[in-house]
Amino acid sequence: MNNALIKKVKDSFINTYNLEPIMVFSPGRINIIGEHTDYNDGFVFPAAVNKGIVAALQKSDSNTSKASALDLDETIQFSTETISPLEKESWGNYILGVISEIQKKGLPLIIST
Known part of the structure; x- marks a missing residue:
């Protein structure tokens, strides 16, 4: 989790709206696949990456x-x-x-x- 990004998003929200936000983090992922896997019952290898999306929201x-x-x-x-x-x-x-x-x-x- 990218704590610096989370802090930046939270601080920006508070500065803009003067409200404490509900924070959401969604980690990124990739699927590594080989060639012709779609029709040859091949394997897919999902993996987490060091990227993600941070959202701050409020009612x-x-x-x-x-x-x-x-x-x-x-x-x-x-x-x-x-x-x-x-x-x-x-x-x-x-x-x-x-x-x-x-x-x-x-x-x-x-x-x-």
Whole structure:
């Protein structure tokens, strides 16, 4: 786990929103595969890597949300009532796609503390 990155994300969130965030870390992984494994019952070797994603989040009473990528110094803002892809190709479309799929399943966008 990258403690320096976790601290950077947490500190940025607190400085921006003046709230204590819920912190989430998702470790990275890779799959090492050989050639022709898909149709020859070959083996796949999953492995953890020293990369990952850190997220800081918190509840809001607003229907407007923000997501920021600190490494890119970019922030997107969107309404949770009208999710649609961004006009340009962006990391933000991944976030919007996840939210859209949660909504399609009829699940609430609620953070439980």
